[in-house]
Amino acid sequence: MQRRSLLKWMGALTGAALPPLGAGAQGAFPARTVTLVVPFGPGGPTDLTARLVAEKLAERWDRPVVVDNKPGAGGNVGSALVARAAPDGHTLVLGVTGSHAINLSLYPSLPYHPLRDFEALTQATLFPNAVAVHPGVPARDLRELIALARSRPGQLSYGSDGNGTASHLGMELIKADARVFMTHIPYRGGASMLNDLVGRQIDAGLTGLPAALPLARAGKLRLLAVTTAERTPAAPEVPTVAEQGLPGYVAAPWAGFFAPKGLPPALAARLADDLVWALTQPDVRQRMAEGGSTIVAGGPEEFRRFLQAEIERWGRAVKASGARLD
Template sequence: MTHDKPSLRRRKLLAAAPALALAGIAAPAAFGQGGYPSKPIRLVIPFAPGGVTDTSGRAIAEALSKRLGQQVVPDNRPGASGNIGSQQVATAEPDGHTLLVVLDGTFVINPHVYEKVGFDPMRDFAPVGKIGDSTIILVANPGLKARSLQEVIAVSKSQAGGLAYGTSGNGSITHIAGELLKQRTGANLTHVPYKGGGPAVADVLAGHIPLAFASAASIHGHLKAGKLVPIGVPSGKRSPQYPDIPTFVEGGVPRFDLNSWVGIVAPAKTPKPILDRLNSELNAALNDPAVREKLAGSGIGAAPGTAESFANVIRTELATYGSVIKAAGIKLE
């Protein structure tokens, strides 16, 4: 009799083991699906309303609100080229209820050009996924006697003062594109920074400067009207929106793959089931034709993918752009 009770206890525990194991497996799934989100989600946009980061972030916020069953509320926190809003999310509670729309410049350029940004893009954040890519195009005034990348390089080397190129500002992705082109080809190019891409394009149209790196969305009408000449796309592949414009690689500059993108990240230590849920819902939204159309209107080509692939983009570009920026001596206050 003294051995029957322990034996019975063991039999009960063994009988209960499968149920306990299933409960252990189900708990994270429930946490990642049924229990999240438990309240509205704040989507921090670290730039002022109206730009591509804002418009793409708002399109995704609307789509995710429908899919998650909770409001995803856009919250513009501009300042210091995206650093201020990014700092706020870096220190937020890692429960999936505070997210950040991140632009390439904020994560892969700012850490190299500012003495202090207040966050580490790899340590302080967990990638959710990329929203999409924005095509950059090198364009020229029709008066410039160059219609290809090699002709631009040749003309720049043949003129005493070289050629000036405009960008949206010091330390911008378009500035990095120009510096990388100089370093890879020896082209004689002089950077002219503007407060935004619009003024740079306006000066090319007016003939004040011969070249500019600009977002495709901002120059579509000018290209169609023949007021600007497309020289090339500094990306690894042709733009789906502009399939007739060759890449810099096709123009004779190997391994030239520079792209502008927007994506979503969460604070580091956000539970993986929540990150997985967010990535799944983000990709579903990006495959929605209506969402893709909205993003295309902002010049963004939807780019669904894994969180791991997005993390790799950030890691790779941090290293690549860091060396370009150091060689060019680019610094911002």
């Protein structure tokens, strides 16, 4: 709080370094380059989303919008930096399921709180994960996989993108809801997990649909379910988990834009509106759809309600899994 007060005081003295945050701030914004922090390395779907939106915002604002990749600790490093930034709209973060929902339960001492330390602006995307099995596994759908696991407790194995990821915890929710046990094999990312699944080193896996879909269409995997609330246009023939005996199940990764807590309401509203505008541009929608993501672009209040539900949902998954990270 002392740092924020000092920054505001310096801005009042210089008249340029930090503009006043009252009613006139909306018209003055942005006064300088806006930094959009991505709490992961370059090249992934979160980074792509940020860069597409940053390009649109730069056009709209006639100011540079810089994407700054700050990876580390499952998104905690970059998110913590933004939580401590001045609440003037010039520093934002594209948070994800891990950084702003899962990690609150996964890490004993998270250096920020996803709700108390941020202004939720808009949910950007929703990304379907998929349950897949090797074609040699005698399960044509999720119900059959659950029945098979129930008949062979502990004998079936499944791979995930890593401990504490939405991939891992999404399957743990299935196990908890279906009351079955399968041995978890964590990997460092979906690519290596899918490689072992194709080679039958593991029986099943849960990872991003776009990575699994080409292998399924080549006959190397069988897709059993998607983890979204509704079927995805990318593979409409694949039913949801909820359709197959686990009603209410949703465990889909997402991304959303946040600002530091304390942003003036008028500026928060403007940022939310501009972000929604950027996300809903036709070329942005098309690029995201090509990568398997669905644009959400809802309002701040809707996003806050969603975030609270996600924190509770993934907290239950962390508890069921017994996962814990330092």
